Amino acid sequence: MAQKIAVIGTGYVGLTTGACLSHLGHDVVCVDVDAAKVDALNQGEIPILEAGLDELVQEGRTSGQLRFVVGAAPAVADAEFVYLCVPTPQGGDGSADLSYIRDAAAEIGPHLPPESIVINKSTVPVGSTRVVEQALGRSDVHVVSNPEFLREGSAVHDFLHPDRVVIGADDQSAAIRVAGLYLGLAAPLQVTDPASAETIKYASNAFLATKISFVNAIAAVCEAVGADVNDVVLGMGYDKRIGDAFLRPGPGWGGSCFPKDSHALVKIAEDAGYDFDLLKGVITVNDQQFTRVADKVEQAAGGSVDGVTIAVWGLTFKARTDDLRDSPSLEIVGRLVERGAVVRAYDPAVDAGSDDARLHGIEVCGDPYAACDGASVLAILTEWDEFKWLDLDKVAEVMAAKRVVDGRNLMDRNPLVRRGFVLEGIGR
Incomplete structure (x- = not known):
């Protein structure tokens, strides 16, 4: 069953995630703050070298199941699932900088539909699910961890043929709903x-x-x-x-x-x-x-x-x-x-x-x-x-x-x- 998905961020992880989810039959809108980048993506211009990604983006644009927009608020207004795929750069002390995660969560928080699920795809320190929950400020929205294991140069293959799919959730029903997004992928599913x-x-x-x-x-x-x-x-x-x-x-x-x-x-x-x-x-x-x-x-x-x-x-x-x-x-x-x-x-x-x-x-x-x-x-x-x-x-x-x-x-x-x-x- 096709689901409405918003992906925040169009870097390696976000762009690959959005394109592959649309390939799996979902209705995906990818969000970025860079208007020029969004315009280029809507013209089919891919900003990174990644095998197979051009074809999947073109496929999604042609079918209408993959779109690129500026501004997260309207994109998440009717989304059942929202993926956070924003940078977590290394800070001066070696720790991951969570400012982009917090800012993205704070921006979308007021606009999320009740019972929607925010999926943290960015690589984040232990405890970041709680950080996202606090930044969202919503008790009626679930937050789930779903780490990526994509290798640059073979990211599309890794997404569609994963060694495993890991879902971290406190709510069992939320975990099951996220697992449903990956139906059709032949891979072990670990819920933790x-x-x-x-x-x-x-x-x-x-x-x-x-x-x-x-x-x-x-x-x-x-x-x-x-x-x-x-x-x-x-x-x-x-x-x-x-x-x-x-x-x-x-x-x-x-x-x-x-x-x-x-x-x-x-x-x-x-x-x-x-x-x-x-x-x-x-x-x-x-x-x-x-x-x-x-x-x-x-x-x-x-x-x-x-x-x-x-x-x-x-x-x-x-x-x-x-x-x-x-x-x-x-x-x-x-x-x-x-x-x-x-x-x-x-x-x-x-x-x-x-x-x-x-x-x-x-x-x-x-x-x-x-x-x-x-x-x-x-x-x-x-x-x-x-x-x-x-x-x-x-x-x-x-x-x-x-x-x-x-x-x-x-x-x-x-x-x-x-x-x-x-x-x-x-x-x-």
């Missing part, structure tokens, strides 16, 4: 209390970050003892208790979730009287990994990058997205620039000459070969598949020296070695 649902989200991201930091630390051990991390990880992954997911060494973890959520969980634990030393160590190892990769580039350059041209392939925090937030690549490039390097970079999702402030000090080129022109070292920092199929003869021709630091262990070693390249990977 709001605090547990909120903790599940943070605990999941913290555990995945832990796996990545662990394998990066193991990669450092492999380099020290002469082992091959790829073989080590393969042997570990066969153990069903461990599995091979997120056991791939690289330049470190980043993006819009892991850094923010890891620091927030440390702060949540601290406020509750627990010193989360394990997670602090995970964060420290990740920061060390950025420096380790920068050191590898410096060593490949002969011991110093001061005045040396370094080519970089990959700027986004992962492939198949255009998101630069907390990108490991930019963390590493920043360290190289601080050491005096001249960085020329290419990324399929970043426009040449971009004026994005996060790219300050980097010359962004229009193709991968231009980035390599005159470079003494090539650093591969994002795992775009297209890098594997480039013309290595052309790369060798334009570079000043044939040195590659593969921060993703992406490239096949043999074709590089045959062309005279010196290749340095992670843990190999």
Whole structure:
């Protein structure tokens, strides 16, 4: 049965949630404060790179089941369900900033129909369901936690083919109503209390970050003892208790979730009287990994990058997205620039000459070969598949020296070695 749904916020989570819910047959209106963005969305212009999202937005607009508007009040007036998908940026002390959540709840509170359900989809600290309830100021409206588990680059797939759907509610009937929105999705449904649902989200991201930091630390051990991390990880992954997911060494973890959520969980634990030393160590190892990769580039350059041209392939925090937030690549490039390097970079999702402030000090080129022109070292920092199929003869021709630091262990070693390249990977 189609339900009337309002989604507050049209970022990665809000836009994907709205488009996918309309695809499931619901009548969805997405709300944003940015009039220009709303106009663009109503013209079918998608502001983010996300596989399959364009098609779902177009489908929803064509069917009339997906609309975009400015102003939350009229959008929620007849909505049975309202999703809060607004930012929760990291505060100065590591905690999540709930001001956007409070403001959104206060704005919609007076306009909600009785017995409607406000669904908190934003990643928020434990206890935030109560914060939303207070901001709404309504005793006749239910608040439910329904955390998202979307990976950028595969968010549409993750929404429509989830590993689980988690609903945190004190009212059983409200939980059942929210569960009904996901009918047709073949996934386990977990109904729990709001605090547990909120903790599940943070605990999941913290555990995945832990796996990545662990394998990066193991990669450092492999380099020290002469082992091959790829073989080590393969042997570990066969153990069903461990599995091979997120056991791939690289330049470190980043993006819009892991850094923010890891620091927030440390702060949540601290406020509750627990010193989360394990997670602090995970964060420290990740920061060390950025420096380790920068050191590898410096060593490949002969011991110093001061005045040396370094080519970089990959700027986004992962492939198949255009998101630069907390990108490991930019963390590493920043360290190289601080050491005096001249960085020329290419990324399929970043426009040449971009004026994005996060790219300050980097010359962004229009193709991968231009980035390599005159470079003494090539650093591969994002795992775009297209890098594997480039013309290595052309790369060798334009570079000043044939040195590659593969921060993703992406490239096949043999074709590089045959062309005279010196290749340095992670843990190999």
